[in-house]
Amino acid sequence: MIVTCSHCAARLQLDEAKLPSRPFTVRCPKCQQNVNVQPPVLSRVGVQESVSAGPPVRPIPAPAFTLEGQERGRTETLERSTGVSTEELLNALVALVRGEGAQVDFVRRQRARRALLCLEARHRESVARSLAENHYEVYLAADTSQAIERMREDKIDVFVLDVEFDAAEQGAAFLTREIMALRPAERRRLFFVQVSPTVRTADAHAAFLNNANLVVNTADLKDLPSLLDYTIRSFNELYKDYFAALRLAPL
Template sequence: MIIRCDNCSVSLQLDEAKVPSGNFTVRCPRCQNMLRANKDANGDVSPTVKQLADNKPAPATPDGSAQFAEKASEFEINSALRSLLAALQSGKELLDKDEDVAAKPRRVLLCLGQKREEIAKILADAGYRVYIADTPAQANERLRDGKTEIVIFSPDFAAEYGGAAIIQQKANAMYSSERRRLYLVSIEDDGTTMNAHDAFLRNLNLIVNSGDIAQLPLILNRALSDYNDLYHYLNQGLGVEPI
């Protein structure tokens, strides 16, 4: 029997004779995630192909797609014009690419419970491209595309799968170079918005109190601006774009 970890995507081959009938759990040897699987009384199992089909990347919301496309197009045109102007200004320093970083169209992955529809609409209206995950597996598949650098999660995300713990575990297991490219935001009822000390201790980038979500675009823009300023010269040296 072959099952696939919905956190790190490793495939595990189990001895069919030792697999109990019905529901059972097994720990992934790579990431220590608890996997839930099923074998019915007839010995039928869910094939790996079916699991791959079920674990599709988190889909994008239809809201805000037009605004995002318009913002992305405008950003690309402005970037091209800035590059052309810089090329024409011989003998002068190149224009700073980070000057218009606030206008950069961004993709955000939501791993939320009760407040996900509200937050999705707020961010879509603000020009973000919003993806919504129902399970940790969908979140993991969406992050594979490498274009989604902002993850917003809450303690009630996919509680039956331990979703919030898996998201935090994934961030904790990243190499520092990978972790710098993932901006992790936690929405909490008891958290203090922009409490940098608490966020640092918990390997988060930003904490937002659920009472402040109406101002989430403003909070994100300011926090991301500070984050990109912090890593400005490192990003420049590595030749990577700011988040």
Template sequence: MIVTCSKCQTRLQLDEAKIPAIPFNVRCPKCSHANNVQPLAGNSASPLNNTKSATDTITEDASPLARARLEHAASAPVFRAEASDKNSTAKQESVINAEDVVRLLSALLQRGAATAGAGEGESSFFGRSWEQRRALVCVAPAHKETVARALSESRYEVFVAADTAQAIKRMREDQMSVLVLDPEFDQIEQGAAFINREIAQLRPVERRRLFIVQLSPTARTDDAHAAFVNHVNLMVNTKDAAEMSSVLERAVRDFGELYRDFNKALAASST
């Protein structure tokens, strides 16, 4: 339920499951004004029967024009690198000499030996090793290109959402492996809040298959405590967005190792 402060016009989101059946007051955290709230009709019924999706809530609160736009919004599109960038990369690769090739092959062999055991953990998180890894990018426009390109270079199928409706529709259509979320995403529609609400409605098995990364201008990259406080799997500072692929791969492997035995036990119990 969305309540607008009558004094400062701040929009407050209330948990419908905790709303009483009688009128009550809500104090605005911004201006401390007490707002009288009338409960919705039938609010005393079971919260499970009144649960609404994020897109439903957005649609109800929007104007008729915005409601029509949200109902017919497309899903988040796939990110495509520009052809000029590909040509630039090809030119850079053409100048690599034989010594560079040998050095690169040696580094790859060493990396493969060091991560041989970790690969099982990663595949247990993403499912089958041959399945396409999907990533949904829900960040402010200033970071979209950087984050999408970093994920694309790590062989993810990247979807970039322009607004909240696109993000939620894509989450419902496809099982995402990674979600990159910025608190400043679609602030007009409170995008981060509605996406977090959509995540909270996932079944436990679906939530364990979704690795959530949060961008932050203040938090330290790979800060485990900040990730725990914000209910995400990984924190990435916006300054490190271009190099987030290496941090993400390591964090995903660790996450897969953590749940590997648990997922095996669930698979065994279901057979």
């Protein structure tokens, strides 16, 4: 049986005698992406029928998480109606206190921050709820393919990755390599948070070794919104001149 990879168009030869009876996924040896495979259908006389050739099935991107009774984009509407965000007002106030009022010229954020969560199932909903309540657009990935598709479809600002995510497919290692392969300009626009049960929360040395902006111990996930608020503010301050030169909005 020959399967075509939907990502790089490589052709994979599979042994039909060893195929399971239900749909499954295989990893493409060329691009390392997961490929969904529909096994041949057994006819009534027990003879395998060839699978009809059709367009490859594209993996579903990580779905959005919304709070009950809450409209998505409420923060966007609020910021458009007022013209500035809370973060911009705070930055403007600091600049005025420092005597830099004449030089304040913001490129305003036109939307809420988008956060992609790649966490174990037992942590997903609680962390998603806490971030949504703090005005994030949250997406929950159940596996590696959903995470990849969401990153390709939407610009993600905050990427939260558990080192034990999708362990069967080595999802954490694969997604970390994807981040490390980003161009520097793209990498600066992505705030990478690594979650692990063995790290000390906000350990700058551990974050540097893991190519992350922030490391969080699994036990401290309940504090993620406040940790992000502080570290992203520091990140924006560090790259303030860089963002200003390129007329980029802060993260």
